[in-house]
């Protein structure tokens with residue numbers, strides 16, 4: 001160990017990552033052009049190179065230092081976890097033939113091969129996708145088995161470093177800090193894969209089919225291999241002259257992963273002893289390069305776990321040179337907070353603490369004065385140095401508020417997107433290093449903004465506050481289910497195994513063009529309404545022809561299930577360029593929830609009532625639930641989420657009343673994000689489930705006894721929220737279930753759920769048409785584990801991404817299967 005080693009200077013102001021999609025979504029366009037066959041990989045590489053260079057210089061222009069690894073090298077073509085898979089050559093067996101690139105390097109994916117892992121090919125499914133911690137970003141789940149190849153096969157990170165440190169255009173050089181998913185987090189996020197077919201043939205010992213990992217195998221068992229490969233990466237980065245590298249270990253902030261924390265801690269100690277202690281960061285004599293760059297380990301998305309020893313002490317006990325902590329979601333480490341007792345952390349005296357005081361996850365301007373006080377308090381921890389950083393990568397926020405022509409000036413002044421956050425970090429670093437006087441103007445301005453926001457009209461609306469304050473437990477109760485079920489059956493007269501859909505019908509390019517023309521002002525309101533009504537009429541006619549039992553209007557008027565509501569509710573604003581990456585090339589524009597929420601006028605009633613006027617069958621009104629609206633928006637930081645959820649719920653409750661007044665007898669309130677907002681710590685689950693379930697009930701319990709309330713859940717494993725699903729008290733719950741072959745039905749039944757259940761009978765993510773037999777099979781399976789009288793038949797999710805051809809065929813088979821099984825009851 002190099003006791004005397006002084007690490008290269010790490011800038012006092014840095015960010016953990018920056019949006020990579022481009023200010024005008026240049027990367028999205030370029031990547032999709034390659035997929036569509038309109039460009040070559042060379043052209044895509046060139047676009048990406050330009051984007052990286054422009055971004056790095058832009059960040060220097062915003063005040064990050066060009067020479068001291070302040071600028072993160074956080075680019076990715078698709079996903080940072082997939083990047084780690086590519087770097088390691090850890091390719092699942094079904095894609096192994098892709099892992100020999102055009103340049104012949106064994107194990108290395110070409111850029112096309114890389115995208116194939118993300119998107120699948122023919123009958124080879126892509127890597128699974130799942131949510132990245134508690135964000136709306138989705139990563140690809142690596143599949144790691146006992147004999148998955150693992151090595152250092154792709155030097156992209158090294159090339160990207162060099163390309164900016166020695167730019168080909170001879171312009172300004174930027175010494176970046178390459179960012180990689182840390183080895184422990186990589187494995188903890190991986191799913192166990194089976195041994196290869198070849199290995200199975202060679203071994204008679206176990207009989208599991210390829211695809212199933214051998215009993216007891218966990219990806220973390222491959223830690224030594226991954227760490228050995230990372231050691232090679234670090235050597236290569238050092239040889240290229242990289243002074244610093246960033247290894248992201250957010251797994252250290254959650255307790256939802258399967259591995260107990262003492263084992264995680266052990267893995268961290270082992271990994272960083274191999275990487276930080278065994279490799280020397282000090283250059284040798286005669287120009288021999290260091291064996292590795294200085295290492296910054298980050299722990300974003302929450303406080304470091306402390307349930308089995310102190311997470312900060314754990315990292316401080318390793319020989320890494322810097323540690324980044326999230327001080328927005330996480331508490332200031334013990335000894336500093338509140339009581340003022342100075343408690344130093346052993347090991348920290350030789351390290352830089354990167355204090356994540358600027359929120360990387362939300363879009364509000366920071367209260368700089370308060371953050372500076374937090375930073376000043378950190379000196380008591382006894383760190384070798386304190387640098388200022390963001391709590392997480394800025395990946396989760398849009399690029400630049402200045403780019404928003406339509407936002408109200410007042411609201412705009414309260415917001416900080418990525419570029420404004422960089423400026424905040426720079427200001428705080430200056431204030432910390434040179435004293436408050438050096439940034440007096442910025443502090444004063446920030447304080448003024450905080451005050452103007454608190455006092456602005458619309459932020460606190462007394463009538464809204466009075467209404468939420470007056471709520472009582474009776475406001476979230478409906479009549480007993482048996483009574484409801486009887487009244488609803490009398491009103492709706494549905495057959496057993498009723499059929500329905502989840503709401504949306506195909507959003508054809510014609511619909512999207514019509515909407516775009518209307519937004520641009522090329523279509524009048526009347527023309528737009530007429531076009532949408534025509535669409536609704538044909539959707540209703542199709543459903544009647546197919547013989548579905550509960551119809552929908554098809555949601556043609558909705559650009560997005562959250563934005564549609566945000567555009568109409570008071571308290572929300574929407575942006576023009578506020579895109580953030582959701583997964584791969586997919587971007588979303590989350591609305592900004594800035595003030596108390598209320599409903600100035602009905603939101604959906606006209607469309608739904610129009611559909612109902614065209615048929616004698618029941619038409620289901622479609623609403624997005626409060627939790628989902630919050631989950632897919634930037635939420636306010638000046639009111640507890642539960643209180644905001646109640647405000648949204650009351651707006652929806654009024655909508656339900658108006659739908660009923662228009663004669664609608666079935667209302668569905670979608671909550672696909674219920675599982676998504678579940679906190680990263682178990683201790684916080686009860687509190688979350690309490691407010692989320694309450695807000696759903698508040699939205700729906702104003703419904704009459706004879707009104708049938710549906711909900712819909714998807715996108716996740718529901719194990720951890722099974723009890724909550726029952727707590728929603730919906731009359732009918734439709735859930736994604738086809739891929740797991742109805743697994744959720746017995747789980748719900750075991751949890752005591754005894755109301756209507758519509759397990760999805762086919763996956764809407766692919767154009768495949770399910771056969772009648774296949775649907776029959778799944779329906780029979782579901783009817784085995786729960787009273788068949790409770791079972792509904794519907795697809796897994798909305799049909800908006802599908803085409804009409806496969807939708808029509810699939811629904812025809814679905815209805816035929818329902819009729820077939822009905823006849824046997």
Ligand code: GLN
Pocket residue numbers: 502503504505555561622670672712713714797798799800
């Ligand atoms: N009602 C919505 C639709 O059908 C539900 C979408 C969702 O669950 N994500 O599109």
Ligand code: ZN
Pocket residue numbers: 502672712713714715796797798
């Ligand atoms: Zn869904």
